[in-house]
Amino acid sequence: MKEGSIKRDIVTPGETLAVIEEFFPGENTLEKKGEIRSLIVGLIQADFNRRVISVRKARKNRPLLPEPGDVIYALVQTVKDGVIAINDIIEIENKGVLSVPFTGILHVSESSSSYVKSLYEILRPGDFIRAVVVGRMKGPPYRLSIKGRDFGVILARCNFCLRYLRLKGGQLYCGRCKTTLRRKISLYYLFK
Ligand SMILES: [Zn+2]
Structure with a gap:
């Protein structure tokens, strides 16, 4: 897992983010059989100093709607x-x-x-x-x-x-x- 390249990765529930040898499980994650998995749809946040990996909730994509003036x-x-x-x-x-x-x-x-x-x-x-x-x-x-x-x-x-x-x-x-x-x-x- 490369530093800097993972911040924007979108993950889905159950997806493996890392193994416990690399990171500690953080927010919105779950450790299972040595693997850290995501519990939600979101963006991976890796803190390389504290060795914590977590998932931040992705902002809901607002559907495109007509607005006055469009x-x-x-x-x-x-x-x-x-x-x-x-x-x-x-x-x-x-x-x-x-x-x-x-x-x-x-x-x-x-x-x-x-x-x-x-x-x-x-x-x-x-x-x-x-x-x-x-x-x-x-x-x-x-x-x-x-x-x-x-x-x-x-x-x-x-x-x-x-x-x-x-x-x-x-x-x-x-x-x-x-x-x-x-x-x-x-x-x-x-x-x-
Ligand atoms: Zn005609």
């Missing part, structure tokens, strides 16, 4: 009664991919700064969006906004033939149906 990528599930349900918030920008996808909601008031007649002018089920988390509510469904030029659809399919829409002259265009389709488009739209 920019997220998500999929639109339903568009109904003035509310857009977001099925899968799958990634937080600059933070990472979520191990468990979260749900979100988007009110018509958070969708555009200009007047909107129908939510279908903004988003459709299956659209992939870039949005920002608003409000203070902890836990899903998270309140989202797509106000502003950076936010909105970043990838969408044609309402009729499901082909991916291309951004053309500031509008989404289906090359097969030869038609433009309305959406609230983000500057980050992917298919240009």
